[in-house]
Amino acid sequence: MNEKDSRKVTVYNPQSGGNMVPAVGDYKIIERALQNLSREQTENLAQKAAEVALDLEKKKVEQRINYEQGRQVLERHTEVFDRRDKSGVFTRHEITTEANLGGGRIHVTSKSGATCFVATATFCDPGHETVRSLCRFRDGILVNHYTGRLFIKVYWKIGPLLATAVNQFPSTRAPLKTILTIIAGKLPKGVSIQKLQ
Numbered sequence: 001m002n003e004k005d006s007r008k009v010t011v012y013n014p015q016s017g018g019n020m021v022p023a024v025g026d027y028k029i030i031e032r033a034l035q036n037l038s039r040e041q042t043e044n045l046a047q048k049a050a051e052v053a054l055d056l057e058k059k060k061v062e063q064r065i066n067y068e069q070g071r072q073v074l075e076r077h078t079e080v081f082d083r084r085d086k087s088g089v090f091t092r093h094e095i096t097t098e099a100n101l102g103g104g105r106i107h108v109t110s111k112s113g114a115t116c117f118v119a120t121a122t123f124c125d126p127g128h129e130t131v132r133s134l135c136r137f138r139d140g141i142l143v144n145h146y147t148g149r150l151f152i153k154v155y156w157k158i159g160p161l162l163a164t165a166v167n168q169f170p171s172t173r174a175p176l177k178t179i180l181t182i183i184a185g186k187l188p189k190g191v192s193i194q195k196l197q
Contacts, residue, residue, distance in 0.1 A: 063102035070099035074108060081110040117159035121166040122176040130177075133184040141188065 037045065077097040084093045096109045116138070119131040142148030166172050 065102075066100045067102035070101040070106075073097060073099040077108060077110065081112075084112065117155075117163035118166060118176070119180050121163035122173050122180060124173075130181050130184045133187060134180065137184075137187045 034042070034045075074097065077095060077099075081093065081095050084095075093112045094109065096107065098105055098107050100106075115126065116131050116134050119128075119134050120126045123131055125131065138148075138152060142152055166176065
């Protein structure tokens with residue numbers, strides 16, 4: 001192998017943090033092609049290569065800036081959420097933040113507060129329409145009445161135990177789904193969860 005065949009060159013490697021890293025290869029074809037270019041073509045190619053290198057460096061800087069700004073936004077999200085009072089049975093919080101971390105936008109939602117333990121365990125999905133309907137009823141109607149608040153306090157004590165039982169005995173899910181769907185169907189429509197937020 002002669003000296004020309006084992007020549008070391010540097011190439012751009014994005015996995016190394018955008019640094020130029022050594023690479024070994026046979027560049028005879030590239031060398032021949034470059035030798036066949038006119039002076040004007042060589043200058044144009046050099047100018048184009050410089051523009052591409054500048055664009056890459058600019059994108060790298062923009063990504064770093066976006067990442068740093070996104071990280072600060074997410075830190076602020078965490079600080080705001082952590083400062084919220086989450087001690088009450090009737091306290092609910094939901095904070096949604098969108099941040100650009102240089103590689104794309106992400107959405108972060110932090111929630112605290114009441115959950116429908118049994119319904120969620122039954123449907124295995126906190127976003128299921130029946131679960132959401134029961135939560136809307138709790139947050140829009142029950143919390144506004146003494147007996148409703150009393151029911152919620154009792155449910156908060158026994159609900160997790162009932163949900164554990166549902167998870168331990170999956171055969172209970174089918175009848176519970178039927179019962180909860182019937183109850184949810186009889187609840188008043190148009191109750192807004194926003195009343196408490």
